[in-house]
Amino acid sequence: MIAIVDYGLGNVQAIANIYKRLDLPCTLARQASDLAPASHIVLPGVGAFDWAMSRLEQSGMRAALDDAVLQQQKPVLGICVGMQMLARRSDEGTAAGLGWIDAEVKRLDAGPADNPRQLPHMGWNDVKPQSKEGLFAGFDDLPRFYFLHSYYFAPNDPADRLAESDYGTPFACAVRHGHIHGVQFHPEKSHAWGIQLLKNFATL
Template structure:
């Protein structure tokens, strides 16, 4: 069973609906018990970094998530701000992140004036695979995903990036460290490409 962390943020029902159509058991998880019983975990997120981190703390889910990811080694997928929360810190806020991925979050460095783009980065964008990742199976060519963000994850090690996109300059939009995966885009809004990625996560070999 896949637990979709329910702490008041993220497109939880949209993710659950995709898994329902795929015949894969997935459900919102708002308690420590639900997270403990899950085989895999999805951490969605929207809004600002500190708001998301505080909402997770207020829901009492940070400690059970830490145990599930760090001790039980369950696969976890962070989506958008959920991905950013998995890093050490963000320029957007003051609170510490979960620290599951060796990376930080920066406001977009959107390149020289002649290539400058408007923030937020919103809409469809090509996603180019980097390091091999089981999350990108069947998405090696012509994959496009939907984005909505003004901050991006900057891994401290290049090998943590498994996918990049371009908006003024290249940025990491898919990262992986051991059992932790993160994507900056929204697979639940990305049609067949997003469905394939969510299927791939469900089929990871633990």
């Protein structure tokens, strides 16, 4: 059973619809008890870092998530701001993150003043996996995913980098620390590539 954490932020129904089409059991977790039967957990997120952390704390699921991920070691996938929440902190705000991965979230470089890059980084971009296993199993060609963000996840351990993308400079767009995974892009908006990635996560 895949539990999609529904704390009021993220494209939870779009993710659920993909798993239903794949005939994989899933549920929307809106309270702590909904996480108990889950074998895998998806943590989506959109918007500002502090607001997302506040909404998660208010949901009453924070302690149950910490237990499920840190003690029971259930596989988890953070998506977009849900990925950023896996870090210790973010330049976007002052709230502490979940701290499940030793990382910080930093603002993308807008480039030189005379030729700035548009922020947020929005639209399709190539993703270069470090390995064709795990989340990226079965990708024969260079996958493309849909992005919408102004901040990026910077792991302190290079071994946690699972894939990179480039927006002026390279950045980690997917990470893995043991059973803890995160992707900066939106798989639920990324057509066949996103469907394959969500399917792969369910088999980890």
